[in-house]
Amino acid sequence: MVHKKLGGASLALAAAIALSGCVSIGSKPPQQLLTLDAAHKVPTGAQSNAGGGRSIIITDPEAARVIDTVRVPVQVTPTSVAYVTKVQWAETPRHLFRRLLAETVSATTDRIVLDPGQFSGDGGQRLSGELISFTIDQASNNAVVTFDAALMTPAGVAIARQRFTASAPVGGKIDASSVGAPLNSAANKVATDVAAWVAAQKD
Numbered sequence: 001m002v003h004k005k006l007g008g009a010s011l012a013l014a015a016a017i018a019l020s021g022c023v024s025i026g027s028k029p030p031q032q033l034l035t036l037d038a039a040h041k042v043p044t045g046a047q048s049n050a051g052g053g054r055s056i057i058i059t060d061p062e063a064a065r066v067i068d069t070v071r072v073p074v075q076v077t078p079t080s081v082a083y084v085t086k087v088q089w090a091e092t093p094r095h096l097f098r099r100l101l102a103e104t105v106s107a108t109t110d111r112i113v114l115d116p117g118q119f120s121g122d123g124g125q126r127l128s129g130e131l132i133s134f135t136i137d138q139a140s141n142n143a144v145v146t147f148d149a150a151l152m153t154p155a156g157v158a159i160a161r162q163r164f165t166a167s168a169p170v171g172g173k174i175d176a177s178s179v180g181a182p183l184n185s186a187a188n189k190v191a192t193d194v195a196a197w198v199a200a201q202k203d
Helices: 008-020 093-108 180-200
Strands: 032-034 055-058 073-077 080-083 087-089 112-114 125-137 142-152 158-169
Touching (some): 093 112, 093 125, 093 180, 125 158
Parallel strands (some): 032 087
Antiparallel strands (some): 073 080
């Protein structure tokens, strides 16, 4: 077998050809950007005062790389994932879900939700966790959201942990126009359940 060395120009051309199969240069932006809309909102002008240890800081949840992306994943089989084309999240789901959860807890409980980026005091309890699923399940044609919640003291001692999950039917072909609403619905159901769980916990 004979191996020939490639000159500089030939080498550059070969590299460009190899990359062209996996990188799209100058690709068009997605046709749609998705976000989450809270089913429960704090009324405009509503006031509340933190006291008696009822404040809480809600942090961004952890998430596996497969869902820590602006792309919308579809669980094709238990071991394979594809992504919906022509649509993206405005931000990664874990950031969007944190804001949804904060709004829901504020609107449906007596807890005062403090922004972790702006508050430097002890802030009462901490709600953290991991976003396990924020996907479309192809087999059931459902949007599935699963969140492992962890409620902790300001010192980081666990008070309670629980997994919450919800699903909502896609109701048709899985594409850019059909995935946003069911994911929003499932995320709101999880957020509502987490808020009720938080409200039931003792300080």
